[in-house]
Amino acid sequence: GESVGLHLPTLSVQEGDNSIINCAYSNSASDYFIWYKQESGKGPQFIIDIRSNMDKRQGKRVTVLLNKTVKHLSLQIAATQPGDSAVYFCAENAGGTSYGKLTFGQGTILTVHP
Amino acid sequence: GAVVSQHPSWVICKSGTSVKIECRSLDFQATTMFWYRQFPKQSLMLMATSNEGSKATYEQGVEKDKFLINHASLTLSTLTVTSAHPEDSSFYICSATRGPNGYTFGSGTRLTVV
Numbered sequence: 001g002e003s004v005g006l007h008l009p010t011l012s013v014q015e016g017d018n019s020i021i022n023c024a025y026s027n028s029a030s031d032y033f034i035w036y037k038q039e040s041g042k043g044p045q046f047i048i049d050i051r052s053n054m055d056k057r058q059g060k061r062v063t064v065l066l067n068k069t070v071k072h073l074s075l076q077i078a079a080t081q082p083g084d085s086a087v088y089f090c091a092e093n094a095g096g097t098s099y100g101k102l103t104f105g106q107g108t109i110l111t112v113h114p
Numbered sequence: 115g116a117v118v119s120q121h122p123s124w125v126i127c128k129s130g131t132s133v134k135i136e137c138r139s140l141d142f143q144a145t146t147m148f149w150y151r152q153f154p155k156q157s158l159m160l161m162a163t164s165n166e167g168s169k170a171t172y173e174q175g176v177e178k179d180k181f182l183i184n185h186a187s188l189t190l191s192t193l194t195v196t197s198a199h200p201e202d203s204s205f206y207i208c209s210a211t212r213g214p215n216g217y218t219f220g221s222g223t224r225l226t227v228v
Contacts, residue, residue, distance in 0.1 A: 034217070036219075041205075041222070041224065042221055042222060043120070043207050043219035043220050043221045043222045044158070044207070044219045045219075046217070046218075046219075089157060089158070100146050100148075100163065100211055101148070101160060101163060102148070102160070102209075102217065103160070104150075104157045104158045104159075105157060106156075106157050107156075107157050
């Protein structure tokens with residue numbers, strides 16, 4: 001079946017650097033995308049979302065970019081802090097008969113070194 | 115707002131027994147609830163989708179007789195792992211939605227079957 005995948009399973013950065021986490025998706029029918037942060041032993045925490053009619057959305061220290069041509073999603077975290085260390089997942093909602101269901105990518109472990 | 119409470123946060127049970135996990139939306143009525151399973155260092159895998167008052171829809175490969183889902187009200191869904199075995203040990207996470215593309219996740223339940 002169709003799935004969402006990630007290019008990099010781990011990412012290590014220095015505190016204060018910018019982080020970029022990538023995600024490739026294969027379902028061209030997906031129309032809604034979400035980035036989640038998951039800390040050890042906890043449920044996913046919403047970071048930012050974007051709909052397919054947009055190519056960029058900004059939040060506080062985070063930016064999501066969507067390139068529908070190549071089916072690519074990225075999360076940029078500015079001035080990364082140790083508290084940003086976690087696993088980051090992208091998720092997609094294909095709509096239609098899959099309305100409401102989210103398909104998660106494999107995840108990227110972000111480690112921020114002080 | 116939009117808080118989902120999941121209980122218990124962790125449970126240890128003997129092989130062959132059943133375990134019930136509760137998922138409650140505290141401050142909103144959830145039209146749909148989802149149940150996910152997550153193995154260590156892996157992504158979230160959707161197990162089933164439940165709508166209040168109707169039977170749950172299970173994903174391919176998920177045994178509906180083993181993972182019983184009851185969605186008796188707009189604020190409560192339960193997942194019962196029946197005749198649990200060590201291979202059922204995992205992190206179970208619920209999610210609730212109020213409508214189009216608005217998801218709130220519970221904090222997860224760590225199940226260990228011994």
